[in-house]
Amino acid sequence: MGGDTALAALKAIARNGRVVLIGLASGRPVPLDSMDMLLRNYSAVGVLATPGSPAVEAAVWDRLADLAGKSAISTPVGQVYDFWDVPEMIGRQTVPAAGKSVVRIASE
Known part of the structure; x- marks a missing residue:
């Protein structure tokens, strides 16, 4: 952007x-x-x-x-979130968490 x-x-x-x-x-x-x-x-x-x-x-x-x-x-993965849960993920990131947050954009 x-x-x-x-x-x-x-x-x-x-x-x-x-x-x-x-x-x-x-x-x-x-x-x-x-x-x-x-x-x-x-x-x-x-x-x-x-x-x-x-x-x-x-x-x-x-x-x-x-x-x-x-x-x-x-890459250490912390939590995996569904695409629709991104607002929740952002709200939880007030302090650095262990591992990377991952957003799942498609189901298997």
Whole structure:
């Protein structure tokens, strides 16, 4: 997101939250106020997911799939929520929880 949506999201970010900056689809950078970040204790992380070429990207995904297949990498999962329970999930995240919260968007 970007533009006016990003501005609204920054106003709503919770204490100890995190802003993830991925690209500039709106054409405008997200304005970050360092004093606001300090007072509300939130962080911003930039993610540039451009591996360079399709061949390099394919190699990266192949390597990740290989590592995952060997159980060499894992992500600790805290709780799994159904899509419709996202408001409840957000309400519960007042302090950092153990593991990552996962949202299930499709049933098996």
